[in-house]
Amino acid sequence: MLTACPVLPGDVALRPSSFKHLSTLLAAALLAYAGASHAQTVQAWITTGDKAQLLARNADASFKPGAKAATIIEVDPKQRFQEMxxxxxxxxxxxxxxxxxxxxxxxxxxxxxxxxxxxxxxxxxxxxxxxxxxxxxxxxxxxxxxxxxxxxxxxxxxxxxxxxxxxxxxxxxxxxxxxxxxxxxxxxxxxxxxxxxxxxxxxxxxxxxxxxxxxxxxxxxxxxxxxxxxxxxxxxxxxxxxxxxxxxxxxxxxxxxxxxxxxxxxxxxxxxxxxxxxxxxxxxxxxxxxxxxxxxxxxxxxxxxxxxxxxxxxxxxxxxxxxxxxxxxxxxxxxxxxxxxxxxxxxxxxxxxxxxxxxxxxxxxxxxxxxxxxxxxxxxxxxxxxxxxxxxxxxxxxxxxxxxxxxxxxxxxxxxxVRQGARRIASTSGYDQLDTVAFRNADDGSVALLVVNSAKQPRSFAVRVGQRSFDYTLPAASVATFTWK
The missing domain is CATH 3.20.20.80 (Glycosidases)
Structure with missing residues (x-):
């Protein structure tokens, strides 16, 4: 048997029939939160061989589920190597x-x-x-x-x-x-x-x-x-x-x-x-x-x-x-x-x-x-x-x-x-004229991924971390650093 609770000013009284609606709202909120985590922002900093961009902040990318690109760079923070x-x-x-x-x-x-x-x-x-x-x-x-x-x-x-x-x-x-x-x-x-x-x-x-x-x-x-x-x-x-x-x-x-x-x-x-x-x-x-x-x-x-x-x-x-x-x-x-x-x-x-x-x-x-x-x-x-x-x-x-x-x-x-004390972590490298190295900073857990495109034309790829990825296209003969937390 439910006992009615006093309703304070500004509160909303919930009937038992309202709990079903509340659970639906909570589930929707959790899904929205999960979606937001997949949309985590990745900063991109680029230097191009023609000097048009010099360590310049470029368009951000966002993580999403899966990866569909033909070229995939795998980053695995669980595989750790030397401390920098x-x-x-x-x-x-x-x-x-x-x-x-x-x-x-x-x-x-x-x-x-x-x-x-x-x-x-x-x-x-x-x-x-x-x-x-x-x-x-x-x-x-x-x-x-x-x-x-x-x-x-x-x-x-x-x-x-x-x-x-x-x-x-x-x-x-x-x-x-x-x-x-x-x-x-x-x-x-x-x-x-x-x-x-x-x-x-x-x-x-x-x-x-x-x-x-x-x-x-x-x-x-x-x-x-x-x-x-x-x-x-x-x-x-x-x-x-x-x-x-x-x-x-x-x-x-x-x-x-x-x-x-x-x-x-x-x-x-x-x-x-x-x-x-x-x-x-x-x-x-x-x-x-x-x-x-x-x-x-x-x-x-x-x-x-x-x-x-x-x-x-x-x-x-x-x-x-x-x-x-x-x-x-x-x-x-x-x-x-x-x-x-x-x-x-x-x-x-x-x-x-x-x-x-x-x-x-x-x-x-x-x-x-x-x-x-x-x-x-x-x-x-x-x-x-x-x-x-x-x-x-x-x-x-x-x-x-x-x-x-x-x-x-x-x-x-x-x-x-890449700050002092960072650890190098695993990343695939050397495929399709894309060379990479990745690090995880010890102080805040942020990741820095360096990618060099040695080709004479732009290269498109996905960076996959676990079950999520982001897509990017690097200009010809360019260097990029991608960072995320």
């Missing part, structure tokens, strides 16, 4: 000097906020410094130079003063914008007195200098940490199989690297800087046997956190092959430069996005770095080495104006939408 450290480029001496001396305060702040800040910035969260000079320095130096024939095994003359005018302030400014920025560092050469040539140019590390060089690298980490710049990772040598003739370099073959890491650098860092990682190799894809020797060494391997790769020779697929042999070791991509040798903007955009962003991360890279963050209108300043390399951005040394190059857009399609 981030994307970015190297703050070389040249890059830092240009920002510090050729831009006014407002220009510099605007560029740094754009590069390292959150949207509408592009959110770079990974960078690389040179420990001493590279070819993109205005003079050649180490942090403990001595006159010819003299040595300093106790490092009494060690100093990072050459970085105080530009590299340090620019790096600290970037960290102030993005406190989560991870900074790795690589020497192009040990101080000359530690080498067979007694010079920064060519030569190899002398065995009797192993102790001094390990302490030199640890002192660098300490000095930068004291300045408020934690060093996330070190490599012991940039491109250790290359001895350039006109800028600092040093050959360190794999057996010597293993002996140095296992007997000296590894124990020193474990004691003094246990949070700083060691990456081996820091050189091209064409010689995977070299890092394999170091990883096969039982003493050295326990100190090596991962392997770093460059793009200038070989095939990106070796990253996965090495990872398959040593799945406990991390993978990083740490250098590639564009330049005047490849003058077609559209081709460069596709290469950098398809191979260096998608290919490297599908090949287990936790971080992706390009070479100079910024160079001037003459592709410098430089001293020896590459005379036609291009920066991610170009800073006009006459007025401080900035040009964003194809490398900028390739990186930004990942860095703006």
């Amino acid at each position: 450290t981030g994307f970015g480029a190297a703050i070389t001496d040249a890059s830092a000097w240009l920002m510090q001396t050729k831009m006014n305060e407002q220009q510099r702040a605007a560029l740094l906020n754009e590069l390292f800040g959150k949207a509408p910035g592009v959110g770079f969260s990974f960078t690389r410094l040179t420990i001493g000079a590279s070819d993109f320095s205005r003079h050649h130096y180490s942090f403990d130079d001595m006159p010819p024939g003299q040595t300093d095994p106790e490092l009494k003359h060690f100093s990072i003063d050459p970085n105080r005018a530009d590299v340090l302030p620019i790096t600290k400014a970037a960290l102030a914008i993005n406190p989560k920025l991870q900074v790795m560092a690589s020497p192009w050469s040990a101080p000359g007195w530690m080498k067979s040539t007694d010079s920064l140019i060519q030569g190899t590390l002398k065995p009797e200098a192993f102790v001094s060089f390990a302490n030199y690298l640890s002192r660098y980490v300490s000095a930068y940490q004291k300045e408020g710049v934690p060093i996330y990772a070190l490599t012991l040598q940039n491109e250790p199989h290359f001895e350039p003739k006109d800028y600092p370099g040093m050959r360190v073959d794999p057996a010597k690297r293993a002996a140095f890491i296992g007997g000296h650098l590894g124990p020193v860092l474990a004691k003094e800087h246990p949070r700083t990682k060691i990456f081996d190799w820091d050189h091209n894809w064409d010689e995977p046997g070299s890092p394999a020797v170091v990883l096969n060494d039982p003493v050295a391997s326990k100190y090596v956190a991962g392997v770093a790769w460059h793009c200038y020779a070989g095939d990106v697929r070796v990253q996965s092959a090495l990872h398959d042999r040593w799945p406990d070791k991390e993978t990083y991509f740490t250098e590639c430069s564009g330049g005047k040798w490849a003058p077609v903007w559209s081709d460069n955009l596709q290469y950098f996005a398809r191979v260096l962003v998608i290919g490297t991360t599908r090949g287990w890279a936790k971080g992706v770095l390009l070479w100079n963050l910024a160079l001037d209108e003459n592709d410098g300043p430089y001293l020896g080495g590459c005379k036609e390399c291009r920066g991610v951005v170009t800073i006009d040394s006459r007025d401080g104006k900035v040009t964003r190059n194809e490398e900028y857009y390739a990186l930004a399609h990942a860095s703006r939408f």
